[in-house]
Amino acid sequence: MTETESISDWIAAGGMPPYWVLCANVVALLAVLYMVPSSLARPLRIALIESDAARVIAGFAAAIGFVVIVATAWQIWIDLNDRREERVDRAWNRLLRPVGGNTGKDAALNYLFAQGEALQELDISCKVIGAWNSAGSYCEGTPLFARVELRGRGHLLKPMGFKPTWQGRPILRDIKTEGSRFGVLRLSKVEMWADLEDTEVDEFIVEDSYLWARTRKLVTRHCRIVDSHVQLGIEFLKEHYCEVSSSTFPRSSLLMLQSRLTGEPQPWAMANRPPFVVDDVPDGDSVIVPWPDEFLEHVLLCDPKGLSPVVLDVRTICDRMSIEDAKAVYPEAYSQRYQVPREFR
CATH class of the missing domain: 2.160.20 (Pectate Lyase C-like)
Structure with missing residues (x-):
């Protein structure tokens, strides 16, 4: 990749940017949040954390997270079972x-x-x-x-x-x-x-x-x-x-x-x-x-x-x-x- 290529080029090509780019973005976001004035921080906290809408969104996110965890565990189990069957087939082939x-x-x-x-x-x-x-x-x-x-x-x-x-x-x-x-x-x-x-x-x-x-x-x-x-x-x-x-x-x-x-x-x-x-x-x-x-x-x-x-x-x-x-x-x-x-x- 040349210096003129952007993150959008990576995504358009079906790839993902390097980890250092992602980490840099996270650090930049945290720096922006740290510099938010106190006069704006309290209303933001109330709106994003303590409001009824925030609690509903948090509950919804927790439910989605639970479903994702169960689905991931199920997929891992299927993958492991498939791999076991492959190993068993290879063992039978080697034995016979x-x-x-x-x-x-x-x-x-x-x-x-x-x-x-x-x-x-x-x-x-x-x-x-x-x-x-x-x-x-x-x-x-x-x-x-x-x-x-x-x-x-x-x-x-x-x-x-x-x-x-x-x-x-x-x-x-x-x-x-x-x-x-x-x-x-x-x-x-x-x-x-x-x-x-x-x-x-x-x-x-x-x-x-x-x-x-x-x-x-x-x-x-x-x-x-x-x-x-x-x-x-x-x-x-x-x-x-x-x-x-x-x-x-x-x-x-x-x-x-x-x-x-x-x-x-x-x-x-x-x-x-x-x-x-x-x-x-x-x-x-x-x-x-x-x-x-x-x-x-x-x-x-x-x-x-x-x-x-x-x-x-x-x-x-x-x-x-x-x-x-x-x-x-x-x-x-x-x-x-x-x-x-x-x-x-």
């Missing part, structure tokens, strides 16, 4: 785009879960979201999820059972991950039915959750399943050092586990937090009790003293306790018993 490698799919999945998106029948297997070779029927580029943490906010309803008895927990049903790889897969306060077959998970952590999963060829380096209700493939517990402290299993799973485990125990638990089993009673209430000795002998019981409560691998740092010693030191832990009414089974 068929490409291998670490492309931010973990962040997309975490965001969709946090936004309460329905994660039902979600297929995040290599065949769907990876680089899949259709001719040879194999995965050329594995989808990588660096860190997936799905945390709910609900709580478990007591008494415990094996049907959905959760209150306020997000539900993830029919999730498929075949051929994908996770750095960390952490479930906390969620209910999940999943097909985790042929999946790699470096750290598999389940806390205060319900998990039903197919686990054939599920490979994990560190495993922690605590304070949860789980129904897993028995081969998973057979092949992995997995913490099962205070987690509950159906008796049918333990019978299969007992018949298949030989040699050193694979599952392990804090000695003061033994795993539980559901004993079904036909036509009556079932009970949840600590694992009987014939099952506990297949579990490595670790002395919790000096052992971090979030340790993932105890093979080199666990102070092993016998069943007899654990019961003598922590008698209350092995005398717990919960009733499970039939409607919760």
Whole structure:
């Protein structure tokens, strides 16, 4: 803009003058008002502030201001909602785009879960979201999820059972991950039915959750399943050092586990937090009790003293306790018993 251009030129061009011009005008107006003689100031004050007309105008202005504030808030809410929908759409596109490698799919999945998106029948297997070779029927580029943490906010309803008895927990049903790889897969306060077959998970952590999963060829380096209700493939517990402290299993799973485990125990638990089993009673209430000795002998019981409560691998740092010693030191832990009414089974 040249010096000969005026404010009217700005307005005619559809623009606004710079802020310094507006500020200069405000200062000039205040200076003019300050120089008004006292003989004129009082009549002006009465006419502009204290008169009935001034009060009517002030009330009208206040009403208009309120309407403007409400309309502005409504527009802001609409804009934010539109932006949220855009972000959700982008997250879905990133998650489901068929490409291998670490492309931010973990962040997309975490965001969709946090936004309460329905994660039902979600297929995040290599065949769907990876680089899949259709001719040879194999995965050329594995989808990588660096860190997936799905945390709910609900709580478990007591008494415990094996049907959905959760209150306020997000539900993830029919999730498929075949051929994908996770750095960390952490479930906390969620209910999940999943097909985790042929999946790699470096750290598999389940806390205060319900998990039903197919686990054939599920490979994990560190495993922690605590304070949860789980129904897993028995081969998973057979092949992995997995913490099962205070987690509950159906008796049918333990019978299969007992018949298949030989040699050193694979599952392990804090000695003061033994795993539980559901004993079904036909036509009556079932009970949840600590694992009987014939099952506990297949579990490595670790002395919790000096052992971090979030340790993932105890093979080199666990102070092993016998069943007899654990019961003598922590008698209350092995005398717990919960009733499970039939409607919760």
